[in-house]
Amino acid sequence: MSGDEGTPAQGAGVDKGTSAQGADVDKGTPAQGAGTEQPILRARGIKKYFDQSDGMLDRLLGTDSTVKAVDGVDLDIAEGETLAVVGESGCGKSTLGQTLLNLHTPTDGSVEFRGEELAGLSDRKMRPYRRKIQMIFQDPLASLNPRQTVGDIVTAPMEVHDIGDSEEDRLERAEQLLDRVGLKPAHIDRYPGQFSGGQQQRVGIARALAVEPELIVADEPVSALDVSVQAQILELLEELQDELGLSLLFITHDLSVVHQVADRVAVMYLGEIVETGPVGAMFDDPRHPYTKSLLSAVPRIDPSARQDRILLEGTVPSPISPPEGCRFHTRCPAVIPNDDWDADQQAFRRAFTFRNRVEAGKLDPKAVRARLEAETGGADTEAVAERLVDDALPGDTEELPAAAREAIKQAAEQVAAGDEEAATETVQAAFPSPCVGEVPRTVEPGPNRTAACHRVDPEREYDSLL
Amino acid sequence: MAPPVLEVENLHTQFHVNRGVVKAVDGVDLTIESGEVVGIVGESGSGKSVLADSVVGIVEEPGEIVEGDVRFNGESLLEMSDAERQRIRGGQISMVFQDPMNSLNPTLPVGEQIAETVRLHQDVGESVSLPAEMKRKILGAAKNSEAWRRAIEMLEAVEIPEPEARASDYPHQFSGGMRQRAMIAMALSCEPDLLVADEPTTALDVTIQAQILEELQSLKDAFDTSILIITHDLAVVAETCDRVNVMYAGEVVEKADAETLFANPQHPYTQGLIASTPQLDDPDRELQPIEGNVPDLIDIPYACHFAPRCPESNRECFEIEPAFRNVGEPGDDHEAACLRRGSEEERL
Numbered sequence: 001m002s003g004d005e006g007t008p009a010q011g012a013g014v015d016k017g018t019s020a021q022g023a024d025v026d027k028g029t030p031a032q033g034a035g036t037e038q039p040i041l042r043a044r045g046i047k048k049y050f051d052q053s054d055g056m057l058d059r060l061l062g063t064d065s066t067v068k069a070v071d072g073v074d075l076d077i078a079e080g081e082t083l084a085v086v087g088e089s090g091c092g093k094s095t096l097g098q099t100l101l102n103l104h105t106p107t108d109g110s111v112e113f114r115g116e117e118l119a120g121l122s123d124r125k126m127r128p129y130r131r132k133i134q135m136i137f138q139d140p141l142a143s144l145n146p147r148q149t150v151g152d153i154v155t156a157p158m159e160v161h162d163i164g165d166s167e168e169d170r171l172e173r174a175e176q177l178l179d180r181v182g183l184k185p186a187h188i189d190r191y192p193g194q195f196s197g198g199q200q201q202r203v204g205i206a207r208a209l210a211v212e213p214e215l216i217v218a219d220e221p222v223s224a225l226d227v228s229v230q231a232q233i234l235e236l237l238e239e240l241q242d243e244l245g246l247s248l249l250f251i252t253h254d255l256s257v258v259h260q261v262a263d264r265v266a267v268m269y270l271g272e273i274v275e276t277g278p279v280g281a282m283f284d285d286p287r288h289p290y291t292k293s294l295l296s297a298v299p300r301i302d303p304s305a306r307q308d309r310i311l312l313e314g315t316v317p318s319p320i321s322p323p324e325g326c327r328f329h330t331r332c333p334a335v336i337p338n339d340d341w342d343a344d345q346q347a348f349r350r351a352f353t354f355r356n357r358v359e360a361g362k363l364d365p366k367a368v369r370a371r372l373e374a375e376t377g378g379a380d381t382e383a384v385a386e387r388l389v390d391d392a393l394p395g396d397t398e399e400l401p402a403a404a405r406e407a408i409k410q411a412a413e414q415v416a417a418g419d420e421e422a423a424t425e426t427v428q429a430a431f432p433s434p435c436v437g438e439v440p441r442t443v444e445p446g447p448n449r450t451a452a453c454h455r456v457d458p459e460r461e462y463d464s465l466l
Numbered sequence: 467m468a469p470p471v472l473e474v475e476n477l478h479t480q481f482h483v484n485r486g487v488v489k490a491v492d493g494v495d496l497t498i499e500s501g502e503v504v505g506i507v508g509e510s511g512s513g514k515s516v517l518a519d520s521v522v523g524i525v526e527e528p529g530e531i532v533e534g535d536v537r538f539n540g541e542s543l544l545e546m547s548d549a550e551r552q553r554i555r556g557g558q559i560s561m562v563f564q565d566p567m568n569s570l571n572p573t574l575p576v577g578e579q580i581a582e583t584v585r586l587h588q589d590v591g592e593s594v595s596l597p598a599e600m601k602r603k604i605l606g607a608a609k610n611s612e613a614w615r616r617a618i619e620m621l622e623a624v625e626i627p628e629p630e631a632r633a634s635d636y637p638h639q640f641s642g643g644m645r646q647r648a649m650i651a652m653a654l655s656c657e658p659d660l661l662v663a664d665e666p667t668t669a670l671d672v673t674i675q676a677q678i679l680e681e682l683q684s685l686k687d688a689f690d691t692s693i694l695i696i697t698h699d700l701a702v703v704a705e706t707c708d709r710v711n712v713m714y715a716g717e718v719v720e721k722a723d724a725e726t727l728f729a730n731p732q733h734p735y736t737q738g739l740i741a742s743t744p745q746l747d748d749p750d751r752e753l754q755p756i757e758g759n760v761p762d763l764i765d766i767p768y769a770c771h772f773a774p775r776c777p778e779s780n781r782e783c784f785e786i787e788p789a790f791r792n793v794g795e796p797g798d799d800h801e802a803a804c805l806r807r808g809s810e811e812e813r814l
Contacts, residue, residue, distance in 0.1 A: 299704065364628055
């Protein structure tokens with residue numbers, strides 16, 4: 001082996017605050033057997049905001065540029081359980097994982113590991129817990145130091161946490177670990193670059209296991225792998241969990257993988273958890289419209305398993321200024337109309353999309369005017385307004401109720417005349433929805449399940465739809 | 467009868483590197499009829515992207531097509547002059563890549579990039595001379611030009627909201643899904659006969675992927691374009707393709723129409739691939755991983771490339787190169803290259 005690479009660090013991403021040896025490892029060990037009901041990890045009201053402002057000027061002008069990556073998340077992970085956090089890119093799931101590990105200091109909220117508060121602990125005070133909570137990353141090569149041998153990588157965390165009596169002892173443990181994760185003990189002198197992606201992820205797992213953790217946070221551990229190799233790694237994780245009684249927080253975007261590995265699922269959207277529940281019950285009968293559309297969007301190999309896709313409008317809004325009320329309302333197919341709406345749900349969704357676009361200032365009368373002038377030589381406000389409606393209203397105007405058509409026309413004319421504020425007021429008055437006005441409560445639609453949607457809230461008595 | 471839109475015959479594409487010769491595509495046959503959607507599915511290292519690049523003619527040094535032919539509407543793309551090929555590529559064959567951020571020009575408005583394609587390949591009476599181009603790049607495109615109008619129409623066709631406004635945006639102002647839509651708009655702006663889509667939805671979230679797949683389907687119907695989809699995702703292929711080719715280590719190992727292939731997979735690799743894919747609606751099914759890893763294409767063994775990982779291989783498999791055999795019901799057009807499937811009489 002190389003020998004000149006004795007120092008730990010780099011490779012072990014989780015072991016942030018290394019160096020100082022001899023910290024009292026036992027100090028932070030929580031009392032065992034404090035009631036079996038206690039979850040291994042309990043998070044309450046976790047928030048993580050990132051300040052994106054460019055210094056003084058932004059602050060003086062009061063430009064709000066705080067990215068609300070995680071915005072009030074409650075989470076329990078039971079002993080020996082696999083909890084999957086699933087969501088699309090930008091929903092904050094990775095930030096959540098890192099914040100639970102105290103790799104980011106939470107902006108607000110509490111994280112308890114076996115009843116002991118972790119949030120805001122210094123690196124030094126965090127050390128005993130780092131041993132108990134380990135992490136596996138998405139890109140195995142990027143999380144392994146290319147200049148360290150596998151032996152160095154796997155023994156480094158042991159050294160930091162005073163495991164093993166000597167270098168020889170640690171190397172022996174490392175060999176056993178490699179064997180356990182399906183690599184050859186002889187691989188100990190190789191470098192990460194000499195392995196395939198799947199083997200690299202096995203090294204990452206061996207490193208995480210080196211300090212005998214109780215909880216592993218796995219952030220997209222199989223997303224970079226080919227499907228045949230992915231299955232190998234999923235199988236390995238499952239075996240290890242059974243054998244060692246590990247608890248697992250599995251962060252992923254892949255719902256099929258979730259169904260395969262998880263006991264419970266939490267679905268995240270724009271920094272919030274919208275639905276949680278046991279994986280089987282929830283995937284069979286999703287309650288939140290976001291979960292429903294997410295599940296329906298997954299392509300299926302088996303033609304008989306295919307559902308009608310619930311296509312969502314547009315993309316995830318910016319976490320700098322998330323939509324008011326329910327954050328999903330800009331895309332939700334089930335967004336609730338006012339009582340006096342006398343057309344169907346789809347029609348309301350289309351009118352509401354027009355409202356969202358006007359509110360977001362997406363309509364551009366200048367560009368439309370330029371195009372019309374190019375095409376016909378001239379354009380009055382009315383023609384511009386008509387084209388704006390064509391562009392911003394999905395589907396056909398004819399299918400909407402007369403009052404709605406009138407309001408849309410009026411708003412478009414106001415935009416065409418340059419008065420966006422009036423247009424915004426027009427659409428807000430014409431297409432109100434409780435989904436904008438009120439943040440949905442988190443309710444329990446079934447045993448062990450939660451969902452945050454007005455349509456699921458029994459007190460509100462809306463149809464569940466979809 | 468009109469020739470198929472695309473015919474690939476015994477194609478060999480190799481890369482000459484220090485360590486030896488990488489046989490990335492090692493004897494592939496493929497046909498796409500007009501209006502058909504054909505899928506190539508395989509893991510990384512299977513050679514599927516090199517196959518796509520070979521079809522479009524963008525294999526880069528040290529890569530080289532050493533044998534075989536690629537015919538487009540009956541004409542050999544390999545034998546024609548660069549100028550002729552250039553005319554076809556972008557005009558009649560176009561390509562959509564996995565990462566639209568890397569294939570769009572970050573310094574030009576999206577609309578201008580589409581307009582440029584239109585100007586190059588369609589006669590809209592706008593000069594593509596250098597001074598004319600420079601003028602457009604510096605002063606901005608004329609918003610009343612025919613090419614610009616066509617660009618907006620295409621953005622509208624791929625359902626980008628407020629296309630007039632968004633046409634002047636730069637790629638970084640688009641979300642990932644919108645960039646992919648813009649790429650598709652550009653690819654279809656000249657109404658090509660063939661669209662080659664290399665992992666078109668892999669970088670996208672599942673709800674956006676659903677939008678794009680739906681989009682491709684309806685555009686195919688609207689423009690009557692044939693599509694070649696390259697992907698690692700079995701479910702995407704199952705949902706979008708008429709016919710499927712499974713690739714492993716530079717070779718196609720099984721081909722059939724999509725329904726037959728997934729209902730009745732025959733080649734042990736295809737079977738292994740399906741058995742190791744988690745399926746949303748069947749969570750109790752045990753995943754069965756394929757042992758080992760995709761082989762190094764330099765030391766590729768003569769004989770069956772999958773034999774070292776195959777649970778059913780015997781000595782013969784390491785010695786004889788398997789030819790395609792009929793493995794389905796008569797008239798199924800279901801072929802697999804495996805010595806353990808079908809019989810020698812069914813050899814094609």
